[in-house]
Amino acid sequence: MLHLPRETEQLARLMAVRSGRKPEDVIRVALERExxxxxxxxxxxxxxxxxxxxxxxxxxxxxxxLLDPRSASEILDEAWSDASRRLHPHGCRDVALTPLTGRQSF
Structure with missing residues (x-):
């Protein structure tokens, strides 16, 4: 049997009241987590x-x-073509995303 310091026991009781559990359960859960x-x-x-x-x-x-009758390659082609038409965050129109890396090219 362990003898707990008064402060530890008081903290366990406060946590038990707040959580609706027994002090022993509060201590066990804390020990399991640690x-x-x-x-x-x-x-x-x-x-x-x-x-x-x-x-x-x-x-x-x-x-x-199946909700989309297109083939996977058709869906990807459309997705990449939309991505290449997106604007630069600062509004420049001469920026495009490269399909393989997703990086911007100027």
Missing amino acids: AQALGVVPVQSPLPVGMEKVNAITRRAANRP
């Missing part, structure tokens, strides 16, 4: 996702109708 930060215990995912759920989401997405 242990994870220091690498003493592994960080656990707050919401474990099973493969069944991932597969269900994938099936649902794959079964949705």
